[in-house]
Amino acid sequence: MTTPLPPGLQLPADLVAVVYFCHVCEGKHTYGRDYVTETGGLPTACPNCSTPFVQEDRVLRVEADTFEGLEAKKRDLFAKRGRALPGRPKPDDPKEIKKQRIHGLEEELRRLRGGEDSPGVRLGP
Ligand SMILES: [Zn+2]
Structure with a gap:
């Protein structure tokens, strides 16, 4: 069932998906594994504003990732840019x-119960 990824x-x-966060328009673009196996490569530019993607500057979602793990990866990515995760600045108060x-988990539960895909997560280009 799992198609091997192109070498190199x-x-x-x-890998489940590659997620890019555009520096310019702040768009979130998710490319599923199928995109990579079908095109044999990775996207090079933002589909919204055509800004070239920085290939190191992305989140790789893998099968072992939990919701929290993925959030942590995103936080790290934005921390590298010296920024908080958009819409969810990290507060100092524990x-x-x-x-x-809790709010995030409740939203996730609601999405799962509703049988809807998470907003912004789409497979393919
Ligand atoms: Zn963009």
């Missing part, structure tokens, strides 16, 4: 962090 791209074998985390 330095991607984890259990109670506030907990509250946000």
